Amino acid sequence: MPTDPALAAPAAPTPYVLAVDFGGTKVEAALVDAEGRLVEGSRHRRPTGRNATVPELEESVGGVVRAAAASLPAGASIVGVGIGSAGPIDRQRGLVSPLNVPHWRDYPMRDFVAGVAAELGLAVPVTLEMDGVAITMAEHWVGAAQGVDNVMGMVISTGIGGGLIVGGRVITGPTGNAGHIGHVEVGDIKGEDTFGNPYALEAMASGPHTVAWARQQGFEGATGEDLAAAYVAGDLIAREAIARTGEAVGRAIASATALLDLELVAIGGGFSHSTPDLFDHMRDVIEHHYFPFVRKVRIVPSALSSEGPLIGAAALIHRAALLP
């Protein structure tokens, strides 16, 4: 893959980044090389979740960090630790307050991980950013957004998150919370009142909220997978639900493009794989927009596997030159 010389890894032999991805149901860690590849056998996972206490969360995060570090091949070195976390965060102070992990509010994640790294004898930089920022950097590095300077990365899953690269530079915002596309409003479609705003994109178009709407129309399935299966089988409610969610996402992308003149949106996350038709509904909104500069934005599926968030966390160190 093409690598900008200015972004090349330091000269140390086989430099790896210890990458951490913290989410609402699990935390993962792995070693990632300067080409964006995971070291085989270095990927480890532990649970997090809505009911996890602070000691349980620390046990999970510490556990995957130690396990990934123990996977370091002989003759290699760890040059930094990159953490992508569910938001909101406080990037200046290294704190996290993940919406779906209520026991962590302003939790000092960066210092905790730095402490674990120090115990392991690692005196390296530790960088924390939102998971949406990390995944967007991964798409830009080795995914669907290579060579594109104005990009929004999106994840449509249990929630809807995102990140931004504008003019070739990562936009973190002063607090680290830029990229919250799931909390941009959409007109004319009403979702469920979750965090206080039924007009936020996430409240209508996440996997669970799409299923909830379908159930209100009489759909009897319970999960995004059920909905995807019903869609393939030609179920009319499933088709309406996918059309509605695709339209909502398309409208939010149109707003973001009106504001930021984006060139590309790369979308991953479990629910985005429901059916390729979901992307057609998004594109239909864009193709009918009244501004040519909005119509130019391309909407594509993520080119990353489930390793994407870890590759993105590694990019926080390997591609640090793109950060503010």
Place this chain on the structure above:
Amino acid sequence: MPTDPALAAPAAPTPYVLAVDFGGTKVEAALVDAEGRLVEGSRHRRPTGRNATVPELEESVGGVVRAAAASLPAGASIVGVGIGSAGPIDRQRGLVSPLNVPHWRDYPMRDFVAGVAAELGLAVPVTLEMDGVAITMAEHWVGAAQGVDNVMGMVISTGIGGGLIVGGRVITGPTGNAGHIGHVEVGDIKGEDTFGNPYALEAMASGPHTVAWARQQGFEGATGEDLAAAYVAGDLIAREAIARTGEAVGRAIASATALLDLELVAIGGGFSHSTPDLFDHMRDVIEHHYFPFVRKVRIVPSALSSEGPLIGAAALIHRAALLP
């Protein structure tokens, strides 16, 4: 006023920028010094408008450019021409397609102005950006956003426009159209279908659209000024109209802040002066947002006079280091 040394003007004696502001009803030009001050007597204005033909528009633009250049004091020099134009634009090719000036579509404004400048013996750079970009640079330079790195400038008038400074850098977007906050959607409030989307902020919250809504409720005035006068007199429909528009603007600012982690929004334009209460309605939305990082954004009136757009056009040259 404080000036960043890196942005200081070149060493030429008394360097002036010939600033041009092109809008839907008029075009203005003036000479602006390196401190953001207009040269007395150098400001000139001609009409534009929905019915103006190409030769009439060229006559107006050429006329104000020549008149401003003729105001150059002895011993001074013009170091560049900055043009802020109603959008959309094509910044790479220097073209403009102002929504409210239908006779200009992909019109080569930058080349036309460069030609007039050449006739006047001026061999200087000519820079074209959207008017919203220019006004945001003016707020950042000498207005309400001095020293703030994450800013949205807004104008609420016949339309709603804007511009962005993120991480201390101006965001123009690749085509030059970043900052179109008037075309970001708002949930739960429906405006008039103008350019195809009644849920775009502009369609509900511009001066004319606010008045149109009030008239639907029985208001008998015809203009934004009528509405402001009725508001002061305690008219109930006028109060509802201002509350509705303030809420809509606040919701769009909340979306933009969720996406960009903004610190400050500075708002000018004729209709923004209707009543200070308009700002309170915007702030009310922000103060009740569920994300602390959204609640942090401050919304303030522009600190610029009617000279703001010209000062901003001059900033395109005097503060060129902030542009991509």
